[in-house]
Amino acid sequence: MKRLVVGAHYGLRDWLAQRITAAIMAVYTLIMAGICLKGSFTYGAWKDLFAQGWMRVATLLFAASLAWHAWVGVRDILMDYVRPDGVRLTLQVLVLLLIASYVGWTVQILWR
Amino acid sequence: MASASAKKIRPKYLSLPALLFEIRLPVPGWVSILHRISGALLFFPFVAWVLYLLDTSLASEQGFDYIRNRYLALPLVKLGMLVFIWSYCHHFCAGIRYLLLDLDLGVDLKTARLTSWIVIVAGLLLTAFFGAKLW
Numbered sequence: 001m002k003r004l005v006v007g008a009h010y011g012l013r014d015w016l017a018q019r020i021t022a023a024i025m026a027v028y029t030l031i032m033a034g035i036c037l038k039g040s041f042t043y044g045a046w047k048d049l050f051a052q053g054w055m056r057v058a059t060l061l062f063a064a065s066l067a068w069h070a071w072v073g074v075r076d077i078l079m080d081y082v083r084p085d086g087v088r089l090t091l092q093v094l095v096l097l098l099i100a101s102y103v104g105w106t107v108q109i110l111w112r
Numbered sequence: 113m114a115s116a117s118a119k120k121i122r123p124k125y126l127s128l129p130a131l132l133f134e135i136r137l138p139v140p141g142w143v144s145i146l147h148r149i150s151g152a153l154l155f156f157p158f159v160a161w162v163l164y165l166l167d168t169s170l171a172s173e174q175g176f177d178y179i180r181n182r183y184l185a186l187p188l189v190k191l192g193m194l195v196f197i198w199s200y201c202h203h204f205c206a207g208i209r210y211l212l213l214d215l216d217l218g219v220d221l222k223t224a225r226l227t228s229w230i231v232i233v234a235g236l237l238l239t240a241f242f243g244a245k246l247w
Contacts (some may be wrong), residue, residue, distance in 0.1 A: 019211060019214065022207050022211065023211070026204065026207070026208065029200075041180070043169075043173045043176040043177070046169060046170065046176060047176075048171055049172060059203070066159070068156075070151075070155045070159075070228060071150075072157070073151050074151075074152070074155055077148065077151075077152060095155075098156065102159050102163065104158070105163050106163065107224060108167075109163065109166055109167050112170075112171075
């Protein structure tokens with residue numbers, strides 16, 4: 001099999017990871033939607049919500065899932081539409097940097 | 113018999129006008145391309161935007177009030193929020209459909225078309241529901 005540096009991992013792993021991370025994010029989404037629809041929307045309630053340990057960990061789990069999920073998805077898009085290897089690699093690196101900054105920013109927001 | 117010169121060139125890359133005006137997608141195709149477009153939009157710019165909103169609203173009470181009473185009242189922000197909400201809801205619903213398809217549920221044509229319509233309508237209804245909360 002011809003293997004490209006800018007290709008995927010030629011296996012089940014990413015496909016499966018995308019689905020598992022999707023399920024994790026779906027559960028978080030339902031919990032978050034429930035909280036937002038039920039609770040009163042004041043600064044105190046909002047701050048208290050994200051001050052709780054479980055919420056911080058759940059949000060971090062969501063961010064980690066999102067990072068992996070989005071990496072697989074965006075790479076699939078780049079593999080479909082960007083054909084020159086050099087351009088594709090450059091874009092992949094930019095995407096990874098963006099994902100890393102997203103995760104860093106999330107940690108900063110949660111544990112400030 | 114077909115000669116070698118008749119062999120088609122593959123892969124065939126389509127022109128933009130062909131993509132836009134010649135190809136007629138079936139409903140599951142629309143769900144698929146909208147899943148991709150919404151996913152791309154969610155990755156950028158919407159993750160950055162939501163992090164900005166989360167950051168500002170959690171940083172201080174002034175920040176929270178600013179986001180809630182002034183920032184979210186701007187027409188362009190509201191429009192952007194609607195696109196974000198639709199992207200999230202459509203991606204969510206379509207994603208669940210794909211998870212079910214992976215489990216071999218709803219694979220036959222009739223059901224696949226029906227669930228595609230359900231995904232599109234549910235995405236729009238959820239957008240209307242959460243969008244209405246914004247106003």
